[in-house]
Amino acid sequence: xxxxxxxxxxxxxxxxxxxxxxxxxxxxxxxxxxxxxxxxxxxxxxxxxxxxxxxxxxxxxxxxxxxxxxxxxxxxxxxxxxxxxxxxxxxxxxxxxxxxxxxxxxxxxxxxxxxxxxxxxxxxxxxxxxxxxxxxxxxxxxxxxxxxxxxxxxxxxxxxxxxxxxxxxxxxxxxxxxxxxxxxxxxxxxxxxxxxxxxxxxxxxxxxxxxxxxxxxxxxxxxxxxxxxxxxxxxxxxxxxxxxxxxxxxxxxxxxxxxxxxxxxxxxxxxxxxxxxxxxxxxxxxxxxxxxxxxxxxxxxx
Amino acid sequence: xxxxxxxxxxxxxxxxxxxxxxxxxxxxxxxxxxxxxxxxxxxxxxxxxxxxxxxxxxxxxxxxxxxxxxxxxxxxxxxxxxxxxxxxxxxxxxxxxxxxxxxxxxxxxxxxxxxxxxxxxxxxxxxxxxxxxxxxxxxxxxxxxxxxxxxxxxxxxxxxxxxxxxxxxxxxxxxxxxxxxxxxxxxxxxxxxxxxxxxxxxxxxxxxxxxxxxxxxxxxxxxxxxxxxxxxxxxxxxxxxxxxxxxxxxxxxxxxxxxxxxxxxxxxxxxxxxx
Numbered sequence: 001x002x003x004x005x006x007x008x009x010x011x012x013x014x015x016x017x018x019x020x021x022x023x024x025x026x027x028x029x030x031x032x033x034x035x036x037x038x039x040x041x042x043x044x045x046x047x048x049x050x051x052x053x054x055x056x057x058x059x060x061x062x063x064x065x066x067x068x069x070x071x072x073x074x075x076x077x078x079x080x081x082x083x084x085x086x087x088x089x090x091x092x093x094x095x096x097x098x099x100x101x102x103x104x105x106x107x108x109x110x111x112x113x114x115x116x117x118x119x120x121x122x123x124x125x126x127x128x129x130x131x132x133x134x135x136x137x138x139x140x141x142x143x144x145x146x147x148x149x150x151x152x153x154x155x156x157x158x159x160x161x162x163x164x165x166x167x168x169x170x171x172x173x174x175x176x177x178x179x180x181x182x183x184x185x186x187x188x189x190x191x192x193x194x195x196x197x198x199x200x201x202x203x204x205x206x207x208x209x210x211x212x213x214x215x216x217x218x219x220x221x222x223x224x225x226x227x228x229x230x231x232x233x234x235x236x237x238x239x240x241x242x243x244x245x246x247x248x249x250x251x252x253x254x255x256x257x258x259x260x261x262x263x264x265x266x267x268x269x270x271x272x273x274x275x276x277x278x279x280x281x282x283x284x285x286x287x288x289x290x291x292x293x294x295x296x297x298x299x300x301x302x
Numbered sequence: 303x304x305x306x307x308x309x310x311x312x313x314x315x316x317x318x319x320x321x322x323x324x325x326x327x328x329x330x331x332x333x334x335x336x337x338x339x340x341x342x343x344x345x346x347x348x349x350x351x352x353x354x355x356x357x358x359x360x361x362x363x364x365x366x367x368x369x370x371x372x373x374x375x376x377x378x379x380x381x382x383x384x385x386x387x388x389x390x391x392x393x394x395x396x397x398x399x400x401x402x403x404x405x406x407x408x409x410x411x412x413x414x415x416x417x418x419x420x421x422x423x424x425x426x427x428x429x430x431x432x433x434x435x436x437x438x439x440x441x442x443x444x445x446x447x448x449x450x451x452x453x454x455x456x457x458x459x460x461x462x463x464x465x466x467x468x469x470x471x472x473x474x475x476x477x478x479x480x481x482x483x484x485x486x487x488x489x490x491x492x493x494x495x496x497x498x499x500x501x502x503x504x505x506x507x508x509x510x511x512x513x514x515x516x517x518x519x520x521x522x523x524x525x526x527x528x529x530x531x532x533x534x535x536x537x538x539x540x541x542x543x544x545x546x547x548x549x550x551x552x553x554x555x556x557x558x559x560x561x562x563x564x565x566x567x568x569x570x571x572x573x574x575x576x577x
Contacts, residue, residue, distance in 0.1 A: 165399075169399070169400045169403060171403065171437065173407075173433060173434075173436040173437030173438075174433070176436045176441070177422075177425060177429050177432060177433050177436060178425075180428070180429050180432050180436065180443065180446065180447075181425050181426060181429045183443055184426055184428055184429065184447070184464075184465050185426075185465065249441055249442060249443040249446075250441050250442040250443070251442055251443050251444050252443050
């Protein structure tokens, strides 16, 4: 074993306290954890995905040091596009301070020593689990989604050979059958997350389990959107300024969620709200799911 | 190929008016599984509005024939030409897969013996009927639902059960639902594989009655595979008797059933149980 492979106790202490940017990445790992060949392979898949908007590109997903379902796909995509000068923001259900977000941020601080931020506009790469930040993104940002099940037709047609054929031939009638079934059962389109979209008038895509509230933000977004599914070994993408259309019926048009309440912390009326249980006597409050947006609004008010 | 065959083939390519062309033309079709021949040298024409029954015992190649002509199976030799809506005869095995699948959900229908094969059991009856309408571009929920209700009525299903799942339906109701699902896009050609197979006699009779009125009303053409000569007698205009993968006798239904020429047809007809 070489000298560099031995663990430096002073350094690991520094990592835990978030000062890694001062001393560089953990020398036990390659930059951003993955080896260079793997990163190249993933970049090739990303290039193909960008060239064919909405198409699911298979890639040789690696085992990551975290369980499936924790964002192994998103982490691999982020790792392969990350450079030393990038500023990373990680959100989980909109929040910067929840387990998944904190541990992925720490992972990249340790393995790549990149600068991290909670401010949406300062980040060059934002890895997200299930939300798009409320603040509009710009052309020099990349949004990376963690996707559990990339195939929108999976629960309607279990055969992969058949769903691929349906994508290839554009046979998407089945997707509307699901929406029909929703209206017949509930009186309205009851799909509220993973709401199917048509990308660039061709492929139907599952926008990962983001709430349908965020679907309109995908439409012609200036930032590049990349989707990684680690367990299912698929990468897909929406290039900047691409048309993203949420499926609907003529007489049941697509609608986003609305709340009667406004955020109890910052008073915002047009954001996605989480219902938080505050005690065991039925107490609850509605707060912004985007913690950065909420904090900044409160700071500005003070 | 004989001289007449050649003229016929030539005519179909030249500008013959569509009314003089058959809807479906099968020429010298053969299919074998490994070395085992299932169908040999089958040729026939199916004309618009005509119902052709294919009868024969189990293993005589009826279902193989049906699967070959509906492009579910590829055939070894022979040609299957279909008169497209634009009036051109085209070999269905030469069509692209996209065209074939489009044909399958618009111009053709396939009624399976077991309704579970032809239905989506996880979605409601209404959604089952809606699927083909949506597949050809219907995007208005109200209209789709109206048409689905209308078709429930036409196949004598209670339209109050539109939102029920097909697995709560009886066998005969499932079969009627399957028929509604197939006919909703007004196909011109329907393939039926023992449509009354697993049903009891009284339900069979009602279903046959329904089928007969629907095919006359909608001017459907159909290829009907059955081992039941009563079904063939009731529904079909022409009959084709198969034995061991070969067509042994063909003719008008009444003619074949009343005066069978081939020993095997004679045996079939004489084995109908008198009531």
